[in-house]
Amino acid sequence: YLVRCFELLKLEAAAEIREEVFDAAARVGAYLGDEGDLRFSGWARMAAPIASFVVKRVDPPALGEDRPRRVLGEISIDLGDFRRADVRSEWDCVRRHDVLFLVAVRPPREEGWRGGGAAAMDVGEEEASLISRARGCEVVDIRDAAGRSLPHFAFEHDNPRPPSGTRRTILVDLDPTQHHYDCQGQEDQKASCSYHLAVRLGANQSNFKSVLECVRGLACEDRELPPWLHDVFLGYGDPNSSHFTFMDQQDQILELDFADTFAGGDDHLRSCFPGWDVKIEGEAGSADVAAFHRARIVGPLRRREG
Numbered sequence: 113y114l115v116r117c118f119e120l121l122k123l124e125a126a127a128e129i130r131e132e133v134f135d136a137a138a139r140v141g142a143y144l145g146d147e148g149d150l151r152f153s154g155w156a157r158m159a160a161p162i163a164s165f166v167v168k169r170v171d172p173p174a175l176g177e178d179r180p181r182r183v184l185g186e187i188s189i190d191l192g193d194f195r196r197a198d199v200r201s202e203w204d205c206v207r208r209h210d211v212l213f214l215v216a217v218r219p220p221r222e223e224g225w226r227g228g229g230a231a232a233m234d235v236g237e238e239e240a241s242l243i244s245r246a247r248g249c250e251v252v253d254i255r256d257a258a259g260r261s262l263p264h265f266a267f268e269h270d271n272p273r274p275p276s277g278t279r280r281t282i283l284v285d286l287d288p289t290q291h292h293y294d295c296q297g298q299e300d301q302k303a304s305c306s307y308h309l310a311v312r313l314g315a316n317q318s319n320f321k322s323v324l325e326c327v328r329g330l331a332c333e334d335r336e337l338p339p340w341l342h343d344v345f346l347g348y349g350d351p352n353s354s355h356f357t358f359m360d361q362q363d364q365i366l367e368l369d370f371a372d373t374f375a376g377g378d379d380h381l382r383s384c385f386p387g388w389d390v391k392i393e394g395e396a397g398s399a400d401v402a403a404f405h406r407a408r409i410v411g412p413l414r415r416r417e418g
Contacts, residue, residue: 113345113346114327114330114331115331117327118324118327118328118331121320121323121324121327122324125317125320125323125324128317128320129213129313129317129320132158132311132313132314132317133213133215133243133246133311134242134243135156135158136156136158136159136215136309136311137156137159137215137217137242137243137309137311138242139154139155139156139159140152140153140154140155140156140159140161140217140309141153141154142217142242142308150217150308155193155194157199157202158311158312158313158314159215159309159310159311159312160189160190160191160193160194160203160309160310161189161190161193161308161309162187162188162189162214162307162308162309162310163188163189163190164186164187164188165185165186165187165188165214165306165307166185166186167183167184167185167186167286167291168184168185168186168283169182169183169184170182170183170184170291171183178292179288179289179291179292180288180291180292181288182285182288183285183286183287183288183291184252184283184284184285184286185249185283185284185285185286186281186282186283186284187212187214187281187282187283187284187310188279188280188281188282189203189279189280189282189310190278190279190280191203191204191278191279191280192278192279200278203280203312204254204262204275204280205264206251206254206282206312207251207264207265208251208252208253208265209250209251209322210250210251210312210313210318211248211249211250211251211312211313211318211320211321212248212249212250212251212282212284212310212311212312213246213247213248213249213310213311213312213313214245214246214247214248214249214307214309214310214311215243215245215246215307215308215309215310215311216243216244216245216246216306216307216308217242217243217244217308217309218242218243218244245307247286247287247290247294247307248287249284249285249286249287250284250285250321251282251283251284252283252284252285253265253282253283254280254281254282254283255280255281255282255283256275256276256277256279256280257275257276257277257278257279257280258276258277259281260273260275260276262275263275282310340353340354340359341354
């Protein structure tokens, strides 16, 4: 079931990303100038023209692997290209671990061509000829024109300083495996650095990576769901059947292992179960490391009187 959910979510995310990227690339109206330089006759809220892109660091592969451990890239954009202040503010609100897409466009000769946007996705050949390359990356840091990290990256929550200028430098983690394939293929590393647009996703699409990683982690988990939760998890049956008050005495769970769910001491655990007697087994971690308890609630569960 989880594997099927993973595949369905992956296909759904790919379709939504494809639509967003093609729509943004069509809206900017890329075309070739008289001197062969790339120009834009339009604009898109979710896409920013890239002033420069370089691969800053490529870590050597781990033992027994071919792909590098990490590939760090640097994107430079100018928010001054956006006339609306709310659009500039949205780009400044991009956070760590958000996903961006680097897009290389293949524009037609005519100025003003903008395709059909998302509605023209069924045309196929026209959109396929618009984008020559698209690669995903994960945001690590964003710096302003003065080279300072934006307040929400520098943890300046009390007295945040406004960003300086409109120039933004975005540090991103590239996909090491894809970077390795790009460098080993017919296109050299210089070609893999030629991107024209940085495309961000909406709030509903930008969490696809964490959702897929969560589902994949659950599918690979050694622990199995208890039988009393099977029907509820699959979406049928009576949801109340999994509550201990509706279980027979012989079916009640007498011990439940919460693993490392609760952190930071006994107060967190006890506050999550007001009115219950909770017993804690195990020792907390050292003072300089976040303390995790392996907590068990031993039953049958009964409320305290009063």
